[in-house]
Amino acid sequence: MIKPLTLREGDRVAIIAPAGPPDKEHLIQGKRVLEKMGLDVVIGQHVFDVEEDLAAVDQKRLSDLQEAFSDPAIRGIFCANGGFGTAKIAAMIDYGMIQSNPKIFWGYSDITYLLNAIQKSSDLVTFHGPMVASDLNDEQRTKETESSFTPLFTGESITYDSHKSPLNVITHGTGDGHLAGGNLTLLTNSLGTPYEVDANGSILLIEEVAEPAFRVDLMLTHLQQAGVFDEVQGVVLGNFQVEPDENLRLRKVFQNFFAGASFPVVENFYFGHCQPNYGVPLGVKAKLSTSPPQLVIDSGVM
Known part of the structure; x- marks a missing residue:
């Protein structure tokens, strides 16, 4: 398995929403938590987009995911929240590109489909972990949840x-x-x-x-x-x-x-x-x- 590089203070990471748009205020609160860890956080172009055309939704979600992986400046990708539909984009992903650009990919719930798809098709270690809007917002997050991110910086078991x-x-x-x-x-x-x-x-x-x-x-x-x-x-x-x-x-x-x-x-x-x-x-x-x-x-x- 390919392991991504550890994070360092100042690294740029991306937030994407491949399973559906998050609550905006919750996302901003979670983004601040990542920034307090010393990370430079950018938000995917289509994170808040809501479309009635499901095909258009799939393409936008795919675009944010692949742009985050292909951008050499981004060292980690954190999903905003769960939802539905990640199975639909799994067959559209350029797994060879991901294998050539290994980086942290982190989420759970509906993101499970992508965790396993990326791991099997790109040989990349993926991460089942708390998400930015649903778990790091001011109402939900705990110190223990925040501590889950520490091994990404330290490389500890x-x-x-x-x-x-x-x-x-x-x-x-x-x-x-x-x-x-x-x-x-x-x-x-x-x-x-x-x-x-x-x-x-x-x-x-x-x-x-x-x-x-x-x-x-x-x-x-x-x-x-x-x-x-x-x-x-x-x-x-x-x-x-x-x-x-x-x-x-x-x-x-x-x-x-x-x-x-x-x-x-x-x-x-x-x-x-x-x-x-x-x-x-x-x-x-x-x-x-x-x-x-x-x-x-x-x-x-x-």
Whole structure:
């Protein structure tokens, strides 16, 4: 895998919105957070554009993404928020150009589709992490969420344990593999395409937001029947952001689904649709252990 370069104070980074326009005030608030980190932040030309013509929307989103990658002055690309439609532009991307211009690409939720597409088609490490408008605005952000950006500057490895999240072990064990995954709906939707998650030999991350337990069970079953869990070395479940009653049903789904798994399974990592929202590099080596529960991840930058 190709690792992008570490960030330095004064580096220029771009904000793009390939899954839909963000709240403008929230984006400006998040942009200030990146600027306080010492970054020179530019906003993509079409970030706030709203079009009724979906084909025009796709072209504008694609344009901002490819211009950010091709611009040698830009060292990192941070997505504004989630939404919908990234699958449509995945087939239009010039992956050879991205491979020749490796840089940090960061987001989650609907961006999951692009994280996996870019990683598989360009051999570039990508980053599942908090987004500028939805996670760094004044209402949502936490110090812990902001701290997720620090390894981009330091190049340090990352250790997630119960000091960061109250982790629960479903299945004990130890697993080593590359880190993969993202949003459950997007992982399921990408099956059978050139951009489906590379789960073979992976520590697989799975997160979701406000989906009922029966839907989560259905999607996990879909992944299972597609062979996704056949060769994984471990599974890390995020915070699924459901109401308390639904959360009890969801816990039972996980317990039943992963009962007797041959790999370690840990739940309640804070990544994805939650606060704090810890960022992780995808495609790098990782080790999951359960006594005590801990995920150690190699640096995503060089």
